[in-house]
Amino acid sequence: MKIRASIGTAAVLGLEKILLQAKPTTAYLLMYSNTNCLSNCSFCPQAKESEGRRDGLSRVLWPTYDLDEIIEGIITRETRLKRICIQTIRYENSTEDLLEIIGQFSESKISTPLTVCCYPTTKEIFLKMKNFGVSRVGISFDCATPEIYNEIKGKKRGSDISWEMMEKSIQDALEIFGKRFVSTHLIIGLGETEKEAIQFLQKFYDQNITVGLFAFTPVKGTTLEKHPQPDIESYRRIQLARYLINAGKTSFSKITFSKKVEQRDQILDFGIKKEELEKIISYGKPFRTSGCPHCNRPFYNESPGKDMYNFPSELTEEDIAVVRKSLIDSI
Numbered sequence: 616m617k618i619r620a621s622i623g624t625a626a627v628l629g630l631e632k633i634l635l636q637a638k639p640t641t642a643y644l645l646m647y648s649n650t651n652c653l654s655n656c657s658f659c660p661q662a663k664e665s666e667g668r669r670d671g672l673s674r675v676l677w678p679t680y681d682l683d684e685i686i687e688g689i690i691t692r693e694t695r696l697k698r699i700c701i702q703t704i705r706y707e708n709s710t711e712d713l714l715e716i717i718g719q720f721s722e723s724k725i726s727t728p729l730t731v732c733c734y735p736t737t738k739e740i741f742l743k744m745k746n747f748g749v750s751r752v753g754i755s756f757d758c759a760t761p762e763i764y765n766e767i768k769g770k771k772r773g774s775d776i777s778w779e780m781m782e783k784s785i786q787d788a789l790e791i792f793g794k795r796f797v798s799t800h801l802i803i804g805l806g807e808t809e810k811e812a813i814q815f816l817q818k819f820y821d822q823n824i825t826v827g828l829f830a831f832t833p834v835k836g837t838t839l840e841k842h843p844q845p846d847i848e849s850y851r852r853i854q855l856a857r858y859l860i861n862a863g864k865t866s867f868s869k870i871t872f873s874k875k876v877e878q879r880d881q882i883l884d885f886g887i888k889k890e891e892l893e894k895i896i897s898y899g900k901p902f903r904t905s906g907c908p909h910c911n912r913p914f915y916n917e918s919p920g921k922d923m924y925n926f927p928s929e930l931t932e933e934d935i936a937v938v939r940k941s942l943i944d945s946i
């Protein structure tokens with residue numbers, strides 16, 4: 616059976632010889648299909664109507680390998696990878712293929728925790744995944760509001776998966792996998808305001824669902840190929856607010872947002888004391904990649920040498936100085 620692996624993962628597994636600026640701490644795998652995905656998300660090169668490269672997802676290349684070589688690579692290098700993340704695409708029989716893949720992981724007795732990031736499915740399928748040893752499930756809303764969802768990946772894109780179906784499925788996943796073992800993703804830069812992004816983060820925090828933050832990244836051949844990446848200052852504020860909400864140090868109701876029309880609900884005050892905020896910023900943790908434990912997605916949204924939306928490893932003093940500069944108007 617074939618499967619894709621991110622080029623960084625393949626390098627860590629000894630399947631490619633490339634120099635890595637940062638090594639992934641999770642093995643990122645993507646289901647293989649020779650047809651495009653049945654869904655039609657406007658940012659995704661795998662989408663039904665995309666003309667982008669089939670071996671692309673966000674900024675990263677995903678060559679194809681035999682599942683056996685991947686499993687073998689993970690077994691021999693198990694200590695370096697702390698998680699395995701299988702990302703799904705939808706095609707006829709994709710659920711059967713997914714179960715086959717995780718079944719093979721289960722047979723190989725790999726003890727590395729397994730996440731499946733998938734489209735909405737039934738409780739029975741979630742249960743099968745769990746029985747095969749999957750420890751976490753991700754259902755990616757990607758968009759902060761139902762309106763943006765409809766525009767970017769829902770009804771307006773001809774998709775049969777509605778926001779309501781996503782909500783139902785994530786609740787089913789929560790029932791099967793339990794609190795804090797279900798995740799979603801939020802892509803910043805799809806038209807949401809900071810207030811809407813924070814409302815989304817709070818809503819899922821309240822339900823014990825982890826949110827991984829991504830920065831929108833235009834990919835050639837997709838509908839949104841000309842859409843800009845989010846403003847780095849705005850991304851930093853959202854990262855910081857996400858961290859504070861998760862740490863129980865603030866909440867949506869304590870955060871103040873601008874009322875000026877041109878500032879589009881920008882965060883004005885995080886609802887915590889300035890000294891504490893300064894201290895938290897200087898640790899650098901809020902600006903690391905977020906999501907499942909040990910997910911670092913190196914250079915998923917950023918080009919080396921450009922703005923680092925998500926840092927894949929500990930920030931240096933220099934990184935923290937750059938981050939602080941981008942937050943100067945907000946603290």
Ligand code: SF4
Pocket residue numbers: 641698699700701730731732753798800827905906907910911912
């Ligand atoms: S947060 Fe990382 S490990 Fe978790 S589902 Fe998303 S990409 Fe996979």
